Amino acid sequence: MNNNLIKQADPKQAVIGVLIFLFPFLSLVTPFGIGLASFSLLIAALFFLKPGFAALRTHWTAIRWVVLLFGFNFLYTAACLVLRDQSIGDLEKPARMLFALSALMLVLAAKPDRKALWWGVIGGAFLGMLLVGYQRLVLGEERPGGLLNAITFGDIALSLGLIALAAMVDVRSVRKVFWPAIGALAGLAASTMTGTRGGWLGLVLCGLLFIQHSHVLNNRRVRAVVAFTFAFMAAMYFIPETGVKERVRQGVLDISSYFSGGSAFTNVGVRLELWKAAGILIEDAALLGRGEDGYREVLEPLVRKGELDPVVLEMPHFHNEAVQAMVTGGVIGLVAWFGMILAPFVFFTRAMSVRNASRQEFATALAGILLVTSYFGYGLTEVIFWSVKGAMFYALMVFLLMGFYLNAKEANHKPGPV
Template identity: 35%
Template sequence: MLFSFLAFLLVFQLAYAVLPVLAVATALLCLVICRSRVGARLAADDVVMLWVLGLFSLVWLADVWRTALWPVGSENVGALLPLWPLLAGAVLLGWRSSVRLVAPAWWWGVAIGALLAGAIAGYEHFWLGRWRPDNGMNAIPFGNIALLLGTLCLVPLVLLRFPLGHCFSALQRGMLVMGALAGLLASVLSGTRGGWVVFPALALLVSGAGLLSLPRGRVLALLAMALMPRAPVSDRLGQGVNNLQEYTQGGTGSSLGLRLEMWRAGWALIQVKPLLGWGEGRLEARRDQWVVEGRFNPGISRYDQLHNDIVDTLARRGVIGLATLLGLYFVPLLLFWRYWRQGMKVGSRKVQAFALCGAVIVVAFVGFGMSQSMLRDARGLSGFLGLLVFAEASSGRCRVTGLSVPLGKHDLRV
């Protein structure tokens, strides 16, 4: 299940829904079979993560209740999105209580997923002549998630300088290198400016971890790759600068101009109802009314979100909703930092590798959410929750055959 989710999320149209449903069903079955061991195997950090997921979901569901409208996600794809964090919590609960995750499944999954995304993007761009390849989905989540998978391929190359069990061989190291390049290629070809703004931060995060294990020359090479000049990237960034100049001169019809208009409209909405927000449907109705009055560019009415997770959540669910979103971002980030430090104490690079993966996932989605409401997109939300749960289940109690090292309330199998 872990391998399939990582490898096929961007490949098959319904993978974002079918694989999580199977994961939930498996987790519930595990809970029924192993219900007597749930409390014994659940750590305090697991409870914290479950609270974070539950509160985010419950506040979103309360917003649905007061407005009687369900969000359907970007391009009307995805259903019952507010329930998904609760289902992710059920998966975490079931897997941490009964399932021993196998580390190579994670590394093979991210490598194959990034390779397939790169192959699809290359085929659509170079063979079919599409300007922004997307595999039949929104090009922005496609490029962003491909970039994230490619970055995750770098983590074991930076931290794990020894064989990872019988599966970590020269073949897998080669697959990870190719996966990293393929993920970056898919992001470049998809034309996602936001992803390439985030990637230097991800590269710095991975490089900072690599300073402890890699020669400085390799670290500098990694940073150079993050900032490498590529024609598509330069063109898209140059286009963004031109859009910004046009916006300052009164032009609001460009890609960046429409985003700035949406953020300006979101700030106006927030000032009117800061505590509880406008709610599902009501936000769009009020925004469109202001558009009719001539306050904003009519182009922003084409979208069902404000292209920024923080602005959209604050305008839609107010300060309370924003608090749950920030908890969903930064509480897991603190937990992964804690796992990283615990891995350092016991000298376990494997624990550190999974903790670094978790931090990369959170930082990536925080950055992606600055220019796109990734958590209102079906594949974006599914990808974030799935990767977050897998990283927590793997790093919080890293279970690989071998030595068991007790660490307070945790039992890290390294």
């Protein structure tokens, strides 16, 4: 990686590179960073509409399912506004996630340096670690989350760490590999200090991916840092001051207590009671669901009868992405959510299987598949898409990484010297 933040001959490319850098760099340490990035990239794309649409047409075969399924999520939500008495505000997230396509158009049309994204990820992870480290170690907060919800902060921090890990493939010298390694460790440390347990599920799934695509470890430096990273996470479990082991132990106790007839008002017990309630709701409205608020009318009488704990009425969502999609949108809603996970996963998986791929292609594809896999893992115990910031981080990063991968592929297969 070049030590210069942005090294572009074209001023337009330099400006776009700065916007891309600021997206991950500000995502954890400001309440507005992700929103500002989404609007900035959208506005910038307006200046590249003609070449942007031309680039989309050129790559349509490769990207069509990702674009169509993000579009389907938007259209189904819009249809639900007609079918049910829902707030127009429910359309904000799916609309903004679809408009994140502008980031893909911008990268394909302007071809900014992908190092802007790598440096933004590294810097964002490091600043995030400093922020929650200060809150945890100096202020004594048990569940620090910067200026975000602790779970959202921890999940995004872990995603930044994993993307930085993938960026290590895109470097050659020992000296330069140091920086993405620092970013990877910083993201993992920041996530650990938030006390977010759900992120560990995403990390486990990503670990399985590293095993499946073990050829990424052929580089001795990368293999050493990956091994150190997972050893670092294991160490966090056994160091009492991190609180990780205690939270795992508490989770086991919560499960035991719940199934023994104890209180549902624990971190894990709440989730189990919510999933029990969701089973009742899904059975009654399996096709179209009940919308974001309609299900409460069904839960209230069940709570009064004592069939469900009152805690189910106090939670804003069901702490599982698939369950949330089924309750609010039915089977069609589940397809809409899962499509936004599956389509990018297939895109990046195919990209990683291409023979004679350059390290630039492999790094961006690996970053993409780690992002999608980690988000799926988060969704097992949390609704990360409930947060506009969590949803927009995912959509913007998916489209940016797709764009940088396609640019790298085009450059690698271009005739003549590269």
